[in-house]
Amino acid sequence: MIRPLELLIGLRYTRAKRRNHFISFISMTSMMGIAIGVWALITVLSIMNGFERELRERILSVASHVTVSGHDGWLSDQETVNHEITKRPEILASAPFILGQGLLMGGRMVKGALIRGVLPTEEGGVSNLSESMKQGDWNALESGKWRIVLGSELARQLGVSVGQKVTLVAPKGQITPAGLLPRLKRFTVAGIFELGMYEHDSGLAILHLGDADRLFKTEGLVSGRRLKLADLYQAPRIREQLSRSLGAGYRVTDWTTQHINLFRAIKIERRVMFIILLLIVAVAAFNIVSTLVMLVTDKRSDVAILRTLGLGPRRVMAIFMIQGTLIGLIGIFIGGISGVITAVNVETLVPWLEGLFGIEFFPSSVYVITDFPAQLKWRDVYQIISISFVLSIVATLYPAWRASRTDPAEVLRYE
16 A cells, blocks of 8 residues: 555654654653543543532432422412323322421430421332431331431431430420420431431431421421432423423422532533643643654754655645654543543542552541542543644644745755
């Protein structure tokens, strides 16, 4: 197979041993810089994708995809809401809930908590609370038995375990001859759950819906209904549909709006990290400029002879563009393969490094997520490779243009 002349010369220049070893060193540095930058981009973005996925799953383990409630805090017309829910096949399950606040007393400790009344049989369809039980039995929540399920951190702070008693002080008091007194009720701890989210593990307590109804005196009303969808990413569309069909008397929210600031912050952080790490690739790519400028100076005689033999400026330019692009491609290939391998195996590599150096990168006492979850997205890989390739080509333009402007008569005058 006959190759074009500029491709042949460009490849020979890349492989040839140079008289000036400094040029070879700069060339190798550029190649490795691009490789490190591409590797870092793929690895870090995969880890950030994994963190976002893990955080989303932990949030949705207790939060619903869509929530329907009344503007006054109570769902007065449950039949209308149930009718709108049942006629939509995208909604897999729904469960009623009563939401309130209270003070929990255990031993000498008093802690404020969010109190949620649920139907245990239906709640399993919209959340993973039953699967997150650390101790006790989720099905032990029965109406009239006055049992409670606590978050692991909340139970620890109160100093209670399964089978022990806690006192719940409800905000709605009762009138007695002595005046208005807060409503107190003793509960037996039926279970302890752990979601891995400090906000919920330290501040959420679960009751049976019937017990919550009697405690908060809701008279059969519920705060709302929590919905689970077949596709959680359809939540904004379902929210819009329910808002239009139910009208102004209802408040419909979804998981994207409930935690919008958190997910927006994650996306911003991801973009910033992408830009910062891309600078590594950019610096390495523009080291190619230095390499090619020195190479053009070193090969001025060769270029002059080629020009004398009839090689046009564009073809001379192509020779050095091929060489610079090849340096970039080798770096991109090494970095891409290394990055994909690291991203796929990061969940194994990190525990190995922790054991090797005897350190813990994310202590469980400080961080919500204690491991390094990674999610490799090929779209990110293609984007990183494409941008790095473009930067490598751009870096070759000036040196190649400078080589094409070589004046053969001027160079060969003193040869």
